[in-house]
Amino acid sequence: MKQPMDSKSPSIRREKDALGEVEIPASALWGVHTKRALDNFPLSGQKIPAPFVRALALVKKACAETNLSLGYLDKQVGEAILTACDELADGTLADQIVVDPFQGGAGTSTNMNVNEVIAGRAAELLGGSRGDRELVSPLDHVNLHQSTNDVYPTALKVAALFLLKELETETGHLQQAFQIKETEFASVVKLGRTQMMDAVPMTLGMEFGAFGEAIARDRWRVFKSRERLKQVNLGGTAVGTGLGAPRAYIFKVVERLKAHTGVVIARSENLVDTTQNLDAFVEVSGMLKAFSVNLVKIASDLRLLSSGPKGGLGEITLPARQAGSSIMAGKVNPVIPEAVIQVGLRTMANDQMIGSAASMGQLDLNHLMPLVAHGLLESLTLLVGAARTFRTHCVEGITPNMDTCLAHVAASDTLLTVLVPFIGYDRVAELMAKAKNTGLSVSDLVVEEGVLTEAQVNEVLSPKRMQKMGFDAGDQAFFKGEHDQAGQ
The missing domain is CATH 1.10.40.30 (Fumarase/aspartase (C-terminal domain))
Structure with missing residues (x-):
């Protein structure tokens, strides 16, 4: 039913759900379900990550296209929904995704925020008002033949695959940067150290070669991680049985999504398993933890090798990025390795959280899916940025202090x-x-x-x-x- 504007408050409209009526800003594309989530979960003040919003929009687009092709959506309504999905995917409607990422309901609030925004924009495109849920319904049209339980985890996998592709690229560049330094430093003899004590001589190139080899393994891990996420449960609806979705839709919708995302995905052979078990996310997170371990170790080594420079080892010089002290003039700190270390530690913490959340899923669904989503996407985003920043702001600009290295060896x-x-x-x-x-x-x-x-x-x-x-x-x-x- 089309909702009238409140005569006393023209900036407000009213929407109903099974629990009653609520007031919604007239300018909002979202509606009653989103408003309930805003009231219920004022927790972190953070936003749903942009790659996840994009992935959800592409999932909704694939679903709408499939329903259109099978005759389950009116052509005009369906095309308006597709346009709204495109606008959400390209970031035009990003300010309308307002729910907190920490939420109860296994992701229902996020799904409904997206449904309502797409419906509101589609209604507007058809000449109606943003709150005209009769013209375009968030549930009967946008969410047709879907449930949160298949849409949300599928979108999470797609978003993670987007970021894993970026991370693989950045990890490859970082590996190459260390390998270039391995060649560049091949003739720099230095003292090796074990347990923080003097050991036998080696070259600085050998040390950087070991860094590069570790990152090469991480590049391979990131590549293999993508394989773990390709099985999606879109079409499985509530518990993976496909209840409420046409058989033809179930067999077509994933192929539509694959075409729109450009990532390698396939419908899971066991939709019930893929709906209730999150071990694939745990495995990927574990590989990200391994990458983080190497980043922390290497960044710590670079801090130590550059320490001093007069009162420490001082065997290499890191690029000067900013003033290091508000009182000690001229002091320059190893801020890039320090930032990388913090990213690594955060990712390790997220891995522990993801494993715990996955283990606490019960029976046919994991109610902690939003926590898994937030942790995994945060880790991926942080690692992409850390790998890029580590390379461009630190590794590529490292220079050796050859005299210092030789003096330590001779002494x-x-x-x-x-x-x-x-x-x-x-x-x-x-x-x-x-x-x-x-x-x-x-x-x-x-x-x-x-x-x-x-x-x-x-x-x-x-x-x-x-x-x-x-x-x-x-x-x-x-x-x-x-x-x-x-x-x-």
Whole structure:
């Protein structure tokens, strides 16, 4: 029934549902169901993520097209709905999606907000008012042959697939940035460290190569994650049985959605399973957690390697992005790695939450779907931004401090570890003790003691030797010959 404007309040219209009548702003495309959600869930003040809104709009479009093709929607009404879906998908109507992402009802409030906005805009396109629910009904037209329980999780998978594609691209760029630095830093000899203590020499290129290898695995994980989400339950309606939806519709609607989204999806072979179980989201979240673990570790390493720069390691310099202190003039902090670490920790926390929420689903539906949706989409959005920012604002601009790296190597007694296979552990231990007692650098001591020549010290510290896997008979002959000459 067409709703009259309130004569005393021209900016207000009235709408009814089974619970009674409510007042709605006349300018709003949304209606009574959205108003109830606004009143019931004033929780976070956050918005439904844009990729999710876009995905929901495309789901509604696929459903409307399928219903049109099968004769279940009037042509004029159906075409108006399709236009409204396009406007919602491209962001034109974004300000009308107003419900809080944290909500009871397994996503019903989000679904109804979208239904009402599409219906209101379609009615307007047909020459009616935004509140004319008789002309275009949110439920009988826009939500035809659907339920929240198949629309909402399907849209979540589509939105996640959009973001996973972006994340795969950004992860690939980050991997490449580290690999470029691996080549660029191949000749920079530095001290390796284990358990925060001096270890044996290596090259900075080898260290960055390890970073790149870890990110390469994450790129593969992100790619494989998309496979986990391709099975959707659209058409399954309430519990996955398809009750209330025509058989022909169930078999056509997913193909329509696939055409509109451009992502690889297919109708699940077991719609009941896909409706009630969320383990696919848990698996994807776990892969995102693995990526986050690597990002946190690498970002922490870069902070440490650049620390000081005078009172810390100072072996690399990160790009200066902003002033680091409101009191210490000239101080520049590693703000990009710090931001990346925070993204990683947030994603790890979301993974714990997603797993817990998925485990608490009961019987034929998981009532905590909105929490899963919010956590997963937040993690994906944060990681896309973190990977891009880490690369462009940090990794690509890193430079080595070669003199500092070499000074740390020369000052460390772990250089003697290289000699263990040739002169024995006990002799190496004696030399280490002598270096500490005399204050001589290890490189000077071994020459003074006749253990190595200066040429051999340079050989030991050459980038070529750092990159060589182990030692061979030629090394033994070289060391023995040089040692004999030094002793004569």
